[in-house]
Amino acid sequence: MNQIDLSMQTNNSTPINKKIILSANIQEKNNFYSFPKHIHQSIEIYYFIEGSCKMDIGKETVMSEAGNIIIILTNTVHSFYLDSNISCRFIHIHFDPYKLSSIFMDKEVFNIDLSSILSSINSYYKLVADENMISLLFLIIDEVNDSNQFSETLCTLHLTELLIYFMKKENISSLFSTSKSNGTSNYVFLAFEYIKQNYSEKILISDIANYLNISSRYLRKLFYEATNLTVLQYINIYRINKSIDLMATTDNSLTDISLSVGLGDIQHFSRLFKNIIGINPSKYKNMLIQH
Structure with missing residues (x-):
């Protein structure tokens, strides 16, 4: 694998019209529905319109009712189940936090590192939705179902507004300031891509470090700072x-x-x-x- 020069990657941000939201829909489940424990790299948002459900998130059992929003962070084991035959209707959104974050990589323009802020939350966040948040959630659903040339851009803008509003509402705006550099973000993004392309083969940390033209020790440090996980994890x-x-x-x-x-x-x-x-x-x- 050829080494790369990260100095050539400092503008390697994601265009705002690229697909950030992986899926967004309104679902209805009933009759003791359950989905077993699973895990993913995307961030998951649930907004409960009607009914209730239980989720096992990490080591906690979380009860969710109409009006609640649950945000489940990346790499968190969780399940979803109903303990009655009563219907549960909800908005369900998956989005890629790393692509979303890369839109805001120019820290001279934006002072927001969404991935770092969201990763500061342990595994999930539960809150009561207000009218603004509900409106933004339904706008995302509308745009996902629209084939207009501006739909992807509007989806990203609505999602960003939703997350920033959430952070403001929950008084975590102090986390907006970040000391991470564009180069740091790029190294981690490119490490993700390397793993995505090579996961079916044997991967050594030194393989990724050599690909990025940095030391294994530096890669471990950057990766853990960005994800709260080791490279091997x-x-x-x-x-x-x-x-x-x-x-x-x-x-x-x-x-x-x-x-x-x-x-x-x-x-x-x-x-x-x-x-x-x-x-x-x-x-x-x-x-x-x-x-």
Whole structure:
């Protein structure tokens, strides 16, 4: 893999009209619906319009009722379930925090590092929505369902306004100021991309560091500051995410899935899966089949 010069990457921000919101819709569940524990790199927003549900988020059980917003941060194990047959209707949004953050990489123009601010929250945030937040959530849904050439841009702007309004409302605006440099952000973004492209193969921290033309020690420092995870923890979580996708979308055996996500040994895969998700992969796959 060729080394790269990060001095050439300082303007490597995401255009505002690129897809930041991965999915946004209104869903309705009932009759003791449940979705098993899972984990992902996106940030998830729920706004409950009617009814209620329970979520296991990390080690907590969180009750959500109509009018509540739940924001679930990246790399957080969580599940969703109803403990009655009463319907639960909610807005559900997934967005890529790293792409969103990269829009604001020019700190001479913006003094906001959204990823750093959001990652300061441990695993989730729960609040009562007000009229402004509800309006922005429905505007996002409207734009996602619109094919207009400005829809992606408006989605990003509405999402950004929602998050900034949330931070203002919850009095965490003091976190707007950040000491991280554009180069730091770029190194971490490019490390994400390297993992995305190479997760099915053996990855050493030195491989990523050599690709970025920095030391392994410096990479570890930057990566942990940006994600609150070690590089290895992130790689393992990424691979487990991919294995869950494969369980849900293919008939591949667990051995084949383990190999395809770069974990090789099925025993190592099973131990790692259980450590992260809380149950072994065979049980999880059976839950998906029954679901």
